[in-house]
Every structure is written in C-alpha cells, then in structure tokens.
Amino acid sequence: MTTTDYIRDGAEIYRNSFAIIRAEADLDGLDPILARTVVRMIHSCGMVDLRADVAASAGFGAAAEGALRAGAPILCDTMMVASGITRKRLPADNEVVCTLNDERVPELARELGTTRSAAAMELWRERLAGSLVVIGNAPTSLFRLLELVEAGAPRPAAVIGVPVGFVGAAESKVALAEHESRLEHLVVHGRRGGSAIACGAVNALASEQE
Amino acid sequence: MTTTDYIRDGAEIYRNSFAIIRAEADLDGLDPILARTVVRMIHSCGMVDLRADVAASAGFGAAAEGALRAGAPILCDTMMVASGITRKRLPADNEVVCTLNDERVPELARELGTTRSAAAMELWRERLAGSLVVIGNAPTSLFRLLELVEAGAPRPAAVIGVPVGFVGAAESKVALAEHESRLEHLVVHGRRGGSAIACGAVNALASEQE
Numbered sequence: 543m544t545t546t547d548y549i550r551d552g553a554e555i556y557r558n559s560f561a562i563i564r565a566e567a568d569l570d571g572l573d574p575i576l577a578r579t580v581v582r583m584i585h586s587c588g589m590v591d592l593r594a595d596v597a598a599s600a601g602f603g604a605a606a607e608g609a610l611r612a613g614a615p616i617l618c619d620t621m622m623v624a625s626g627i628t629r630k631r632l633p634a635d636n637e638v639v640c641t642l643n644d645e646r647v648p649e650l651a652r653e654l655g656t657t658r659s660a661a662a663m664e665l666w667r668e669r670l671a672g673s674l675v676v677i678g679n680a681p682t683s684l685f686r687l688l689e690l691v692e693a694g695a696p697r698p699a700a701v702i703g704v705p706v707g708f709v710g711a712a713e714s715k716v717a718l719a720e721h722e723s724r725l726e727h728l729v730v731h732g733r734r735g736g737s738a739i740a741c742g743a744v745n746a747l748a749s750e751q752e
Numbered sequence: 753m754t755t756t757d758y759i760r761d762g763a764e765i766y767r768n769s770f771a772i773i774r775a776e777a778d779l780d781g782l783d784p785i786l787a788r789t790v791v792r793m794i795h796s797c798g799m800v801d802l803r804a805d806v807a808a809s810a811g812f813g814a815a816a817e818g819a820l821r822a823g824a825p826i827l828c829d830t831m832m833v834a835s836g837i838t839r840k841r842l843p844a845d846n847e848v849v850c851t852l853n854d855e856r857v858p859e860l861a862r863e864l865g866t867t868r869s870a871a872a873m874e875l876w877r878e879r880l881a882g883s884l885v886v887i888g889n890a891p892t893s894l895f896r897l898l899e900l901v902e903a904g905a906p907r908p909a910a911v912i913g914v915p916v917g918f919v920g921a922a923e924s925k926v927a928l929a930e931h932e933s934r935l936e937h938l939v940v941h942g943r944r945g946g947s948a949i950a951c952g953a954v955n956a957l958a959s960e961q962e
Contacts (some may be wrong), residue, residue, distance in 0.1 A: 543827070545949065548920050548923065549892075549919060549920060551867075552868065552869075552872065555867070555891075558919045559917055559919045585917065586917065586946065587797075587944065588942070588943030588944045588946070589943065622835050622948070622951070625831040625834075626831075626832040626947070659760075659762075678890060682759075682762075687759045706798045707769055708768070708772040708773060708798065709759060709765045710758050714758070734797065734798045735796030736946075737832065737836070737947070737948055738948055740946055741857075
C-alpha cells in the first residue's frame with residue numbers, strides 16, 4: 543500500500559471500527575449499556591478477546607449511566623485517565639477530578655505508608671458520594687477505595703476498576719468484584735487494563751453516540 | 753485475600769513488576785536500550801507477549817535516547833500521550849508538545865480533508881527536525897507524518913509509531929517500518945498499541961532508571 547492510500551474521514555474510521563468490533567466480538571448476554579461499553583473498551587486496546595475478561599455487576603451499566611446523567615463527578619486515579627475522557631460526550635458537564643498531583647499527596651503518602659496513587663484518594667472524600675470512580679492504573683488505589691468504603695466513607699454510584707500490571711492488579715479486581723460492600727462495578731480480570739480501556743468505558747457510558 | 757493484604761510500597765511494586773516481566777518475556781536479541789524499552793511497554797499493558805509484535809530499526813534506541821539527551825522536543829498525537837510522560841524522567845527538561853487542541857486544528861482538518869489528529873501535525877513543522885515523534889492513537893497521524901517527510905519536511909530523530917485499532921492501525925505501522933525514508937522507528941505490529949504503550953516507551957528511553 544502507498545502512503546496516500548488510507549481512510550481520512552474520522553467519522554468513517556469510527557463507523558468501520560465499531561462494525562468490525564461488533565462482527566468479531568461476542569457481545570451476547572450483555573445489556574445494551576454494557577455492550578456499547580465493551581465495544582469502546584475493545585476499540586481502545588485493539589483486542590476483541592478483551593470481552594472474555596470483562597465482568598460487571600448486574601446493575602453497573604444503569605448505575606454508571608444514571609450517575610453521569612445526574613451530574614456525578616468522575617474521580618480518576620491518573621492524569622492520563624482524566625485527559626482521555628472526551629468532555630463533549632459528558633451529559634452534564636460533569637467534573638473530572640484527579641488529585642494525584644495535589645501538593646498535599648507526597649506527605650499524605652508518607653503518613654499513610656502507601657503509594658501516592660492511594661494517598662491521593664484521601665482528597666476524594668467529599669466528592670465520593672454518588673460519584674463514578676475510575677481506576678485505570680494503580681491496584682493500590684483500588685484496594686484503598688475498598689478500605690475507605692469499609693471504614694464508612696460515602697459510596698460511589700459505580701466503580702470502573704481496570705488497573706493494569708503484574709503486581710496486585712488481578713488481585714485488586716477480584717477484591718472489588720467479590721467485596722462485601724457490593725459496589726456496582728466493571729472490571730477487566732487478569733493483568734490487562736489501563737487508562738485507555740478506562741477512558742473507553744467512561745466515554746461509552748457518557749453518551750450513546752458511537 | 754483480604755483488602756489489607758497487599759504491597760503498598762511503590763518502589764517494591766516497580767521492582768517486583770519488572771522482575772516478573774524480565775523472567776517471563778523473551779528479550780533475547782534486543783540491545784540494552786530496546787530491552788528496557790520493551791520491558792516498560794509490557795509493564796504499561798500487562799502483556800508479556802507484546803514482545804512478539806515489537807519491531808524497531810537497528811539504530812532506533814540510540815537515536816531516540818540521544819535525541820532526548822540532546823534536548824529534543826517530544827511531539828505527541830494526543831493529550832493522553834502527553835500527560836503520561838513522566839516529566840521528572842526527562843534528561844533535558846524536554847518540551848512535550850501536543851497540538852491537537854490548538855484552535856486552528858478544526859479549520860485545518862476541513863481544508864486538508866483529513867482527521868483533526870492528522871491536521872494537528874501541520875503545527876509541528878518548525879519543531880520536527882531532530883524531534884522524537886510519538887504516535888499512540890491515530891493511524892492517520894502516522895500516515896500524515898510519512899506524507900510530510902515525503903514532501904520534504906524536516907526529519908525527526910526517531911518515531912514511536914504505536915497507533916491502536918481496527919482501521920488502518922496495522923497498515924500504518926507497516927508503512928512506517930517499510931518506508932523509503934528509513935526513519936528510525938519503533939512499532940508494535942498489528943492492532944495493539946495505544947497511548948499507555950507509547951508512554952511506556954518514552955519513559956524508558958528517557959531514563960535508565962527502572
């Protein structure tokens with residue numbers, strides 16, 4: 543192929559991409575909200591077999607979509623997640639929050655004996671009630687969220703828990719899925735995950751438009 | 753496992769992660785710069801088999817590392833890539849540039865009949881010479897880069913070409929790898945790629961520190 547031989551129309555690229563994903567991925571058994579969410583998660587990583595590792599609580603789709611429509615803030619573990627959320631898709635000009643670079647975080651991490659990612663969540667407390675929590679990177683953040691809820695912190699409306707990696711990621715997602723608090727949740731089991739997949743999920747939940 | 757039963761020490765998490773990757777991934781045949789780059793790319797996506805799809809020109813590692821040390825700007829196709837580059841790892845306080853949200857881009861895209869991602873690169877021209885180009889998202893950006901070079905634009909020192917997805921991504925990476933301009937390049941062949949993998953590569957090239 544020559545360099546000049548490619549599709550330049552952004553809308554057509556999207557249409558073709560989603561058509562390929564819907565043809566190749568097995569979306570049976572997913573409610574419509576979750577189906578379009580999984581499509582965008584697959585779109586963000588290029589792997590149709592991601593579907594096999596996706597799990598969600600029965601009420602997740604409705605809870606997350608409803609929270610966004612009601613104006614819930616979106617609490618993100620990293621700046622990459624925050625910057626990948628397409629603002630114009632958000633239904634209520636929702637606030638997108640990442641506290642990782644707050645100047646108080648390094649000291650908090652030392653005090654609490656944990657990572658900066660986990661410590662940053664201390665600064666979420668006043669916004670947690672009814673929020674959409676999105677953890678795309680650090681397993682420690684997801685574990686910390688569960689600790690906060692166990693200790694009586696306000697409950698988010700739903701949690702997208704897709705940390706990535708080799709140490710604690712898989713375990714943190716099992717912990718969320720099986721947690722006694724029964725938080726509404728979406729996870730990608732195993733090592734895969736990451737900020738792009740997290741953003742794909744948020745952008746799908748934010749708007750029905752493909 | 754209980755929620756309280758996890759590693760909280762960020763440095764230990766990194767050490768364990770990289771040890772697992774080096775034990776599981778086949779890094780034979782990679783020069784030291786490329787080996788540490790592939791380790792961080794794998795770290796960013798949780799998949800040791802990514803190695804099989806990674807390809808680079810023989811001079812890529814030295815060219816990219818040398819450019820960064822010499823103060824080259826890092827030209828990124830998306831804000832997610834720009835926000836995932838760890839500034840404190842950069843050896844020369846390198847400028848990190850993303851022009852996608854520049855107010856001139858929508859009009860440029862209409863004029864050129866291409867995507868906003870590709871149009872945004874018109875605004876890179878004065879910084880292209882000797883730069884590190886990082887394309888983590890849009891195949892159209894990678895194709896456009898090749899067109900610019902064909903048309904006589906200044907040459908970047910090296911190109912990280914890891915767009916992700918189902919329409920044009922694989923083709924754009926083959927086009928870069930086989931291009932007559934023989935740009936120094938790093939690609940992930942196939943559909944996989946994305947901003948996290950792109951950032952993993954940049955962060956590895958920026959510093960030898962794991």
